Amino acid sequence: MDNREIEARLNEIARLLELKGENPFKVRAYQNGARVVASMQDDVATLVKEGALKGVKGIGKGLQEKLEELVETGELTYLDELREGVPPGLFDVLEVPGLGPKKVKALWDTLDVVDLQGLRRVCESGEVAKLKGFGAKTQENIVKGIAALERIGGRRLRGDALEPAATLRALLEQVPGVERVQVGGSLRRGRETVKDVDLLVASRDPEPVMAAVRDFAQVGEVIGSGGTKTSVRLKSGLQVDVRVVEPESFACALAYFTGSKEFNVALRGLALDKGYSLNEYHLNPLDGSEPPAIDSEEALFALLGLAYVPPELRENTGEVEAAQRGALPPLLEPEDVQGILHVHTRWSDGADTVEDLVARAAELGYGYIGISDHSRAAHYANGIGPEELLQQADEVAAARAAHPEIRVLHGIECDILGDGSLDLPDDCLASLDFVIASVHSELNMDADAMTARLVKAVSHPQVDVLGHPTNRKLPKREPSSFDWEPVLDAAAKHGVAIEVNGHPRRLDCDWVHIRRVIKRGVKLCVNPDAHSVDALDDARRFAVTEARRGWATAADVLNTLPADAFVAALGSPG
DNA sequence: GCCGTTTTCGGCCCGACTGTTTTCAGTCG
Numbered sequence: 169m170d171n172r173e174i175e176a177r178l179n180e181i182a183r184l185l186e187l188k189g190e191n192p193f194k195v196r197a198y199q200n201g202a203r204v205v206a207s208m209q210d211d212v213a214t215l216v217k218e219g220a221l222k223g224v225k226g227i228g229k230g231l232q233e234k235l236e237e238l239v240e241t242g243e244l245t246y247l248d249e250l251r252e253g254v255p256p257g258l259f260d261v262l263e264v265p266g267l268g269p270k271k272v273k274a275l276w277d278t279l280d281v282v283d284l285q286g287l288r289r290v291c292e293s294g295e296v297a298k299l300k301g302f303g304a305k306t307q308e309n310i311v312k313g314i315a316a317l318e319r320i321g322g323r324r325l326r327g328d329a330l331e332p333a334a335t336l337r338a339l340l341e342q343v344p345g346v347e348r349v350q351v352g353g354s355l356r357r358g359r360e361t362v363k364d365v366d367l368l369v370a371s372r373d374p375e376p377v378m379a380a381v382r383d384f385a386q387v388g389e390v391i392g393s394g395g396t397k398t399s400v401r402l403k404s405g406l407q408v409d410v411r412v413v414e415p416e417s418f419a420c421a422l423a424y425f426t427g428s429k430e431f432n433v434a435l436r437g438l439a440l441d442k443g444y445s446l447n448e449y450h451l452n453p454l455d456g457s458e459p460p461a462i463d464s465e466e467a468l469f470a471l472l473g474l475a476y477v478p479p480e481l482r483e484n485t486g487e488v489e490a491a492q493r494g495a496l497p498p499l500l501e502p503e504d505v506q507g508i509l510h511v512h513t514r515w516s517d518g519a520d521t522v523e524d525l526v527a528r529a530a531e532l533g534y535g536y537i538g539i540s541d542h543s544r545a546a547h548y549a550n551g552i553g554p555e556e557l558l559q560q561a562d563e564v565a566a567a568r569a570a571h572p573e574i575r576v577l578h579g580i581e582c583d584i585l586g587d588g589s590l591d592l593p594d595d596c597l598a599s600l601d602f603v604i605a606s607v608h609s610e611l612n613m614d615a616d617a618m619t620a621r622l623v624k625a626v627s628h629p630q631v632d633v634l635g636h637p638t639n640r641k642l643p644k645r646e647p648s649s650f651d652w653e654p655v656l657d658a659a660a661k662h663g664v665a666i667e668v669n670g671h672p673r674r675l676d677c678d679w680v681h682i683r684r685v686i687k688r689g690v691k692l693c694v695n696p697d698a699h700s701v702d703a704l705d706d707a708r709r710f711a712v713t714e715a716r717r718g719w720a721t722a723a724d725v726l727n728t729l730p731a732d733a734f735v736a737a738l739g740s741p742g
Numbered sequence: 743g744c745c746g747t748t749t750t751c752g753g754c755c756c757g758a759c760t761g762t763t764t765t766c767a768g769t770c771g
Contacts, residue, residue, distance in 0.1 A: 191743080192754090193743070193744080193753090193754055194743045194744090195743090196743085196744090196754080197743035197744055197754095198743075200743090200744080201743085201744090225744090225745095226744075226745095227744090228743060228744045228745075229743085229744090230743050230744080231743070231744085265769090265770090266760090266768090266769070266770090267768095267769085268768060268769050268770080269768095269769095270767080270768060270769085271768070271769085300762095301761090301762070301763090301767075301768080302761090302762085303761060303762055303763095304761095305760080305761055305762085306760090306761065306762085309760090309761090353771085363771095364771090366771080392758095392759060392760070393759095394758065394759055394760090395758090395759095396758075397758060397759070399759090399770095409770095409771080411758090424756095424771095425771080427771080429755090429771075432755070432756095432771095433754090433755060435755095436755050436756085437755090440755095445755090445756095446755085446756095447755080447756060447757070448756080448757070449757090
């Protein structure tokens with residue numbers, strides 16, 4: 169049982185407790201436990217077996233017992249009991265915007281609503297509007313909510329939210345009276361997917377801002393609009409929330425609306441320790457005196473005894489304590505990335521030529537680029553074999569001659585076959601500048617077999633980078649299951665780097681595992697996995713963000729080395 | 743259910759907005 173499954177079980181308990189009207193703090197304890205498990209770098213199953221869960225913050229006696237039972241038996245009696253008599257379709261009902269546990273329970277108790285279909289039926293018949301605490305408006309909103317849910321189905325890719333966020337931000341900056349506009353929320357924290365976009369505006373005149381948001385060309389529907397807050401759904405389905413605060417409150421508000429919720433709770437706790445009460449407007453002294461003027465997040469954190477915590481780290485997974493000790497690492501920056509590997513051309517499934525990609529990479533200021541098309545086992549991607557590689561070498565040579573300002577490396581993204589062997593002969597691999605080894609097939613093999621497969625591939629003398637290790641695809645495809653420790657051991661032994669794939673749908677390995685890779689002393693390689701010139705900068709745009717979330721510094725990343733040192737590092741077996 | 747240099751009980755972050763209400767509950771972030 170891996171951490172993801174355990175997280176899902178704990179979250180299910182939390183939702184069931186909510187539906188049963190249990191103590192909300194108990195609910196939170198389970199939600200918190202799920203979050204702790206999800207962000208844990210070590211396997212909870214292993215920790216349980218070693219009895220090492222004791223002292224993990226957020227996992228007390230109760231959860232510890234539950235985790236033990238879950239890991240040892242694969243079952244959880246408590247969860248089974250809670251599930252008793254609760255229709256699974258209610259979880260879908262809970263997803264409807266505007267419906268929380270209280271309302272769902274009321275619908276279930278009084279109208280026998282057990283799924284979305286039933287909910288739609290009682291809305292159409294007008295029964296919902298007659299319920300105590302409900303009304304015509306609520307009923308109408310539920311119908312709209314069901315439609316929205318069907319249209320968008322949950323979270324959006326970070327890559328799909330960046331553009332509308334930037335466009336609206338630029339628009340709001342032009343509104344008279346606006347002093348500052350900043351993106352907050354999970355988009356600012358660099359989460360791989362986002363539920364909505366949060367924009368924070370500093371102005372003494374909120375109404376024109378509210379009007380500008382409602383009139384934004386991309387808006388499909390205004391969900392709500394008050395004096396200082398407007399929520400809209402764009403035509404794309406993406407929800408956007410805009411808040412206006414007085415300029416004096418901007419720093420506190422920015423911290424507040426950047427979150428995460430857990431980080432905010434920790435900040436408030438620190439504030440209380442220091443004799444303040446923190447809200448989204450001010451840091452209010454408990455003695456009732458005037459709140460101090462705070463003009464930046466840095467100043468706010470300093471008053472709380474913290475070094476500046478970059479947004480990507482604000483998940484309350486150790487960064488608060490590190491910031492208190494002044495022990496936060498200097499995070500990787502986009503400009504630290506000196507060169508990129510993992511770029512596809514028309515030789516396999518890319519849209520552009522070697523020349524196109526090299527020219528663009530040089531424009532973007534990279535010192536080296538590694539061409540790496542798919543190998544022949546990737547039929548669907550028009551993978552290439554030894555003969556094509558020879559021909560491609562001529563094109564690479566031509567690009568080198570045309571672009572002396574950038575080092576052009578010739579490599580391959582070689583498929584890892586089902587048994588862990590590589591898709592091309594050793595002499596062919598040895599003739600290339602570098603080899604990325606990736607799994608593209610048989611993603612669902614059992615964890616032991618996948619572990620052996622990856623260990624064998626990483627141990628191959630020609631392999632330099634393990635590409636997108638888990639093969640997840642956002643938002644739907646789950647990562648493959650395998651045991652990380654043996655794979656990282658092999659990577660350490662053979663000097664193989666683990667890729668942080670910058671494709672917005674992959675972002676693989678993810679931040680939780682990045683922390684683990686770093687802890688093991690294995691290098692990362694931040695790559696774009698570009699299939700066109702437009703995606704060439706995705707290493708800086710997306711992979712760096714993911715790496716920052718995983719506490720990576722420039723020293724942890726292989727391709728922060730300048731070209732000569734990088735090539736030398738490729739050649740040496742660690 | 744978790745947590746603890748005021749602790750083993752009694753807290754657990756806090757405000758905006760909506761819709762249903764005549765002062766507030768529920769939801770959301």
